[in-house]
Amino acid sequence: MSNSKLYKGSLSTIILKLLAENNKMYGYEITQKVKELTQGELNITEGALYPALHKLEAEGFLEVEMQRVDNRLRKYYKLTQAGTKEKVSRIEELERFIETIQGIVNPKPSLG
Amino acid sequence: MSNSKLYKGSLSTIILKLLAENNKMYGYEITQKVKELTQGELNITEGALYPALHKLEAEGFLEVEMQRVDNRLRKYYKLTQAGTKEKVSRIEELERFIETIQGIVNPKPSLG
DNA sequence: AAACATACATAATTTTCTTATGCATAAAAA
DNA sequence: TTTTTATGCATAAGAAAATTATGTATGTTT
Numbered sequence: 001m002s003n004s005k006l007y008k009g010s011l012s013t014i015i016l017k018l019l020a021e022n023n024k025m026y027g028y029e030i031t032q033k034v035k036e037l038t039q040g041e042l043n044i045t046e047g048a049l050y051p052a053l054h055k056l057e058a059e060g061f062l063e064v065e066m067q068r069v070d071n072r073l074r075k076y077y078k079l080t081q082a083g084t085k086e087k088v089s090r091i092e093e094l095e096r097f098i099e100t101i102q103g104i105v106n107p108k109p110s111l112g
Numbered sequence: 113m114s115n116s117k118l119y120k121g122s123l124s125t126i127i128l129k130l131l132a133e134n135n136k137m138y139g140y141e142i143t144q145k146v147k148e149l150t151q152g153e154l155n156i157t158e159g160a161l162y163p164a165l166h167k168l169e170a171e172g173f174l175e176v177e178m179q180r181v182d183n184r185l186r187k188y189y190k191l192t193q194a195g196t197k198e199k200v201s202r203i204e205e206l207e208r209f210i211e212t213i214q215g216i217v218n219p220k221p222s223l224g
Numbered sequence: 225a226a227a228c229a230t231a232c233a234t235a236a237t238t239t240t241c242t243t244a245t246g247c248a249t250a251a252a253a254a
Numbered sequence: 255t256t257t258t259t260a261t262g263c264a265t266a267a268g269a270a271a272a273t274t275a276t277g278t279a280t281g282t283t284t
Contacts, residue, residue: 006205006206007121008121009271037219071281072280104129105203184248186263
């Protein structure tokens with residue numbers, strides 16, 4: 001399903017980012033949104049998603065609101081204030097990480 | 113020590129990349145090179161590095177040559193032919209992953 | 225009737241780290 | 255001169271975060 005091992009560690013950052021943009025989302029919706037945004041490249045498995053959501057909630061970054069739609073239960077998540085802060089720092093961390101990796105993969109030739 | 117959880121999964125790709133550029137390197141040298149290239153951002157721990165090298169060797173991507181220098185033993189690693197191929201595909205995977213992540217973090221606004 | 229989509233959840237397992245420890249030599253600092 | 259730091263390898267225990275496999279339930283499509 002999911003593409004690479006590289007994905008490891010970035011899931012919670014992705015969740016926080018999507019919730020910051022969409023106010024509230026439910027689990028299944030997140031998997032579909034990620035699939036869409038990545039043109040099918042990244043497929044979040046349920047076994048990864050739900051534990052990640054529960055952890056973020058336990059850490060106080062998300063709050064939950066249940067809603068019944070078409071006789072199906074949805075668990076909507078939205079960022080708390082702490083979650084909004086956390087999102088900022090995790091995105092920064094992710095961008096710094098990407099720069100770091102690119103410093104190895106595409107090293108700038110040393111001046112000398 | 114090491115910076116982030118995001119790093120997870122990228123170590124073996126980093127090793128293959130460095131060996132492709134430097135012909136042969138020993139473990140300690142790899143940790144120093146990564147520290148240098150990333151300005152101290154990424155510090156590979158020995159507990160991660162050595163098992164990773166052993167695994168790449170077991171998979172047939174690296175070959176070993178022992179050498180004694182200043183009465184200290186060094187284990188030089190270099191890419192095999194299979195390792196050279198593997199490096200290409202792993203770097204491609206890494207670059208695709210970075211693009212994918214950026215598609216989420218910096219989504220292009222949909223035309224509409 | 226069977227398969228697929230929607231929607232949640234968890235358990236067992238695997239992968240890949242961190243942390244801690246061990247051995248050994250050599251140089252630098254206290 | 256003793257201790258710390260650097261060089262160089264290695265492995266074991268534990269943690270984190272996935273994958274894979276299930277399970278439950280409803281609704282739609284084939």
